[in-house]
Amino acid sequence: MTTTRLSARAAIAALADPGSFVELPAPQRESADDGPLGWTGYDASRARATARTGERESVVTGTARIGGREAALIAFEFGFLGGSLGERTGDRLEAAYAHARAHRLPLVSLIATGGSRMQEGMLALTQLQRVARQCVLTRAAGLPQIAVLRDPTTGGGWATLGAGADVVLALPGAQVGFAGSRVRPADADPAAYTAEGQYAAGHVDAVVPPGELPGVLGDWLRVLAAPRATAPVEPPAALAAVVPPETGWDAVRQARHPDRPRAQAYLEAYFELRLPLRGDRSGGADPGMLCGIGLRGGRAVAYAAQCGTATRPAGYRTAARVIRLADRLGIPVLTLVDTPGAANDAAAEHAGAGPAIAEAFAALAAATVPVTTLLIGEGGSGGALALAAPGNTWVTPDSYFSVIAPELAAAILKRPRTEAPATADQLRIRPQDLVALGVARGVVGPAGGA
Numbered sequence: 001m002t003t004t005r006l007s008a009r010a011a012i013a014a015l016a017d018p019g020s021f022v023e024l025p026a027p028q029r030e031s032a033d034d035g036p037l038g039w040t041g042y043d044a045s046r047a048r049a050t051a052r053t054g055e056r057e058s059v060v061t062g063t064a065r066i067g068g069r070e071a072a073l074i075a076f077e078f079g080f081l082g083g084s085l086g087e088r089t090g091d092r093l094e095a096a097y098a099h100a101r102a103h104r105l106p107l108v109s110l111i112a113t114g115g116s117r118m119q120e121g122m123l124a125l126t127q128l129q130r131v132a133r134q135c136v137l138t139r140a141a142g143l144p145q146i147a148v149l150r151d152p153t154t155g156g157g158w159a160t161l162g163a164g165a166d167v168v169l170a171l172p173g174a175q176v177g178f179a180g181s182r183v184r185p186a187d188a189d190p191a192a193y194t195a196e197g198q199y200a201a202g203h204v205d206a207v208v209p210p211g212e213l214p215g216v217l218g219d220w221l222r223v224l225a226a227p228r229a230t231a232p233v234e235p236p237a238a239l240a241a242v243v244p245p246e247t248g249w250d251a252v253r254q255a256r257h258p259d260r261p262r263a264q265a266y267l268e269a270y271f272e273l274r275l276p277l278r279g280d281r282s283g284g285a286d287p288g289m290l291c292g293i294g295l296r297g298g299r300a301v302a303y304a305a306q307c308g309t310a311t312r313p314a315g316y317r318t319a320a321r322v323i324r325l326a327d328r329l330g331i332p333v334l335t336l337v338d339t340p341g342a343a344n345d346a347a348a349e350h351a352g353a354g355p356a357i358a359e360a361f362a363a364l365a366a367a368t369v370p371v372t373t374l375l376i377g378e379g380g381s382g383g384a385l386a387l388a389a390p391g392n393t394w395v396t397p398d399s400y401f402s403v404i405a406p407e408l409a410a411a412i413l414k415r416p417r418t419e420a421p422a423t424a425d426q427l428r429i430r431p432q433d434l435v436a437l438g439v440a441r442g443v444v445g446p447a448g449g450a
Contacts, residue, residue, distance in 0.1 A: 005151055007053065008060040008075035011110045015214050016064035021073070023062040024099060027091040036087065039119040045081065053079040057088050058113070061096040063105065067218020069225055072100035075110040076150070076157070082114035085156060089117075090127035093161075097134035106144045106224055108217065111162050114180055115155020128156040135164045142329060144224045148213065149195060149204065154180040163203060166325055167220055167277065170195035170204045171213070202279025202314055216275075223275055223293050226300040228330050232370035233301050235334075235394040236270045238444050244397045244432050248424030251400040251431065255377045260398055263290055263305035263336045266376055270334070271296055274303075277322050284314025284351065288339075291322040293331060302326035304387060305336035310343040311383055313356035319387060320356075320363035323371075327363075333371040335364075335387040340405060342383030360386040374444065375399045375434075395440045400429040 006014065012021055034042040050056055058080040064073050074096050076083040085093075100107040117124040138145060147165035149158070152175035159178055162168065170176060177184070177193035184193065191197045198204045208216050239261035245251040254260070267274060271294035278292075279285040288309035293302045304319035319335070326333050342353055364371060364387070371389035378384070379401030395401070403409070406424035407417060415423065434440040 005078070005112075007079060008055065008077035008110070008112075011112075011150065012060065012062075012064065012073060012075050014210075015066055015110070015217060016073070017066065017068065020065040021062055022064070023060065024092075024095060026057065027088075027095050029088055029091055031087075035120055036123050037119065037121050042119040045119070049080040053077055055080050057092060058083045058085070059089055059092050061092050061099075063099070063103075066108070066214065066221055069218065069221035070105055071221055072096055072103070072105045072107045073110070074107070074161070076112040078112040078114070078150075078152075081117060083112050083157070084114055084117035084124070085127045085131075086117040086120045086124045087127065090130045093127075093131055094134055097138055100143060101138055101141050104141075104143065106146065106221060107138060108146045108148065108221075109161045109165065110148045110150060111153045111157050112150040113155065113157035114152060115157065125156070128160050131156075131160040132164065135160065139166075139328065144329060146217065146220055148217070149174050149176050149198075151175055152180065154178065163281070166329075168204050169213070169216065170198065170207050171210055172196070172207055176204070199278070200285070201283050202285035202318070203281060203283075205278050206276060219273060220275055223273065223295055223300055224329070226295055226298060229299050229301075229332050229370070232372045232392050233296060233299075233332050233334055235372055235374040235444050236266050236336075238396040238398075238446050239265055239269065240396070240398050241446055242397045244443060245430050247421070248400070248406065248427060248429050248433075249421035251429055252406060252424055254398040255400050257398070260377055263307045263338060263376065266336055266374070267294075267303065267305060270294075271301070271303075277325070278318065280314040280317030280356075281321060282314070282317060284312065284317070286312040286315030286318065288312065289315030289318055291318050293322075293326070300331045301334055302331045303334045303336070306339045306384070306387065308338045308340075308377055310341055311339045312343045313348055313351040313353050316342075316356035316360040316386060320359040323360075323363040323367055327367045327369050330369060332369050333367065333389075335371065335373045335389065337373055337375045337379055337384045337387050337393075337401075338377035338399075339380055339384050340378050341380030342386075357382060357386045364389060375401055375431075375440070380405055391441075393440050394442055394444050395431040395434055397431055397443055397445075399431055400424075401434050401439060402427050402429040
């Protein structure tokens with residue numbers, strides 16, 4: 001695949017295993033001359049589009065294997081009236097979703113559309129409601145939906161099939177946005193309407209070069225088809241060969257040591273394959289929160305990992321999004337806790353720090369899949385507890401968990417800062433204290449034993 005402007009069939013051919021694509025039969029619909037609105041010249045426009053592209057509608061649907069995994073496929077043909085959605089498009093999309101559910105297949109959408117078809121007016125616009133309904137039914141069936149944003153992905157196609165997917169991938173440089181190029185404000189920043197701009201804003205999980213897309217899609221289908229453990233996954237082994245601290249302040253110093261292993265190292269040691277899920281879908285992304293789904297011993301495991309920084313509201317919302325997705329797909333979850341606390345600056349408050357933390361607490365509390373937590377460093381107050389699994393939290397020897405940082409606890413108690421070490425002892429924040437208090441199940445060692 002070398003360009004984002006491939007035809008629908010060329011886009012399918014660039015991804016599917018050779019000879020594996022089987023087209024679905026197109027539903028038949030009778031239509032009045034020049035369509036439901038009697039739009040003069042509409043039939044002639046459709047005929048020219050067919051002659052130019054060889055297609056009779058703006059989408060091609062079928063099934064194919066990608067990396068050896070079967071999937072239902074939807075591919076938009078932008079050359080057919082700008083890939084626009086009309087009633088017959090809706091018929092084909094609905095049939096593709098129904099086929100995916102009937103055969104328990106993941107659904108992959110290769111999107112390239114300018115939006116709803118003007119020549120069919122409101123009847124075209126209402127196709128978005130049909131698509132939304134199919135997305136919901138497919139989600140309720142526990143089947144994953146993956147969107148690939150080609151050029152362009154605008155209007156209702158972006159607002160339903162694209163942004164409504166579980167995993168959103170985009171090709172570099174693709175135009176992506178609800179407003180198409182002819183209807184956005186004249187002074188609008190063009191970067192906001194690109195795949196890269198949507199990625200920066202937390203609406204896209206990854207921008208994937210065309211040559212890498214078949215492999216990335218194959219990996220996603222492999223992970224999403226992998227077996228799931230029904231019991232909680234084992235916590236990672238400790239990566240630092242240290243002994244549990246003697247004092248509470250020793251625990252704080254060990255957890256804050258700049259050379260202590262961080263989330264990235266733990267994830268790399270734990271998974272044989274990891275695929276990222278990024279962004280809160282509300283305009284934010286927190287680089288201090290790593291989320292995604294990976295393979296551990298051939299089984300699918302979702303993860304949300306703090307990286308030792310103050311977690312932003314977008315980080316909590318991203319973690320909650322991944323936990324809810326894992327719960328819907330029946331995938332167990334691993335969380336790694338490591339934060340001095342939630343970000344508490346004015347920008348964080350404006351972005352909804354409290355509601356975002358509440359969302360993370362609620363996602364964990366509602367999860368029906370098993371969740372395992374490992375505290376790998378600092379456990380600062382509710383900002384850390386929001387990712388901790390009740391009853392299945394483990395700790396490393398170089399970690400601590402506290403109701404609040406000892407320095408801040410001393411300040412609240414009107415003690416001098418020099419009393420922070422003594423306050424740390426009183427708070428009983430050492431790993432072994434957490435086990436004795438029943439907050440943690442055990443201290444993991446380098447070999448992974450408790």
